[in-house]
Amino acid sequence: MMESNILIIVEGSKTEPNFFNRLSDVFALKFDIYCLETNIYSLYKKMKEIDFNGDIKDVLSEIHPNKKEMLSKKFAYTYLIFDCDAHHAGENETRTQEEIVFTNLDKLSEMANYFIDETDPTIGKLYINYPMMESYRDCDDYFENEYASAMVSISKLSSYKNQVAKKKLCSKHVDKYTKEQFSLLILQNLYKLNLICGQKWNKPNYKEYSRYSDSANILSEERKLATKDKVLSVINTSLFMITDYFGNRNGFYEGLNLRFTKQTGDK
Numbered sequence: 001m002m003e004s005n006i007l008i009i010v011e012g013s014k015t016e017p018n019f020f021n022r023l024s025d026v027f028a029l030k031f032d033i034y035c036l037e038t039n040i041y042s043l044y045k046k047m048k049e050i051d052f053n054g055d056i057k058d059v060l061s062e063i064h065p066n067k068k069e070m071l072s073k074k075f076a077y078t079y080l081i082f083d084c085d086a087h088h089a090g091e092n093e094t095r096t097q098e099e100i101v102f103t104n105l106d107k108l109s110e111m112a113n114y115f116i117d118e119t120d121p122t123i124g125k126l127y128i129n130y131p132m133m134e135s136y137r138d139c140d141d142y143f144e145n146e147y148a149s150a151m152v153s154i155s156k157l158s159s160y161k162n163q164v165a166k167k168k169l170c171s172k173h174v175d176k177y178t179k180e181q182f183s184l185l186i187l188q189n190l191y192k193l194n195l196i197c198g199q200k201w202n203k204p205n206y207k208e209y210s211r212y213s214d215s216a217n218i219l220s221e222e223r224k225l226a227t228k229d230k231v232l233s234v235i236n237t238s239l240f241m242i243t244d245y246f247g248n249r250n251g252f253y254e255g256l257n258l259r260f261t262k263q264t265g266d267k
Helices: 015-026 040-049 056-063 065-071 097-114 133-137 145-149 154-164 179-198 206-212 215-229 240-246 258-264
Strands: 004-010 031-037 077-083 124-129 151-153 231-233
Touching (some): 004 015, 004 056, 015 031, 015 133, 015 179, 031 065, 040 077, 040 097, 056 065, 077 097, 097 124, 097 215, 124 133, 124 240, 151 154, 154 231, 179 215, 179 231, 179 240, 206 215, 215 231
Parallel strands (some): 004 031, 004 077, 077 124
């Protein structure tokens, strides 16, 4: 019997639900997961209209009136999982790509500063993937040091999925991922988090992780890269749902290490 419900607000109708359902299964989360597909900029527009002062479920009900029954449920945790997707533009766009990027980063910044509490069902917690959800498999193995240099040029954001499709990890469906393999992916992105925020390619200690992993903090560092070098550093922060959920209870965070590499690595 499930203990409670989790609401995950996502942009994709297939990739994200498959990913999070498998993640929940392998880590034995005792929750029913409900994924609601919506567009981050549509949500931003609605939230901006009410000055970011309202129940997110009410806002989502306006966007998706056919989902009111789902949204009427009680949720123990609410997560928003969105792509940075900084190349997004509307119809009849006249701005340069760089202008679009920084406008959208501004919008993401407002959202990152508001959606900060996954335990508050009226708010939720935002996780931003750079540049998008597919970053979790932008690698040839579940942990590789080459991930340290994984970057994507702002000018090539629209072709990122094609770039990732060439990676070896794309040949294995996420439904087949094991707990150990997910643990390595989490660890790899913890290393990347520490590189982005602490300039070190290793796992941050738990105190550092708690500080670095704030969505607004990561966004600030990514914005610096975008300004200086016209790139985004590839990182999948949605995996941090697990490290945030378990924390270091029973040594969970400290136990994330490379001990499974030989058993699970697909060379």
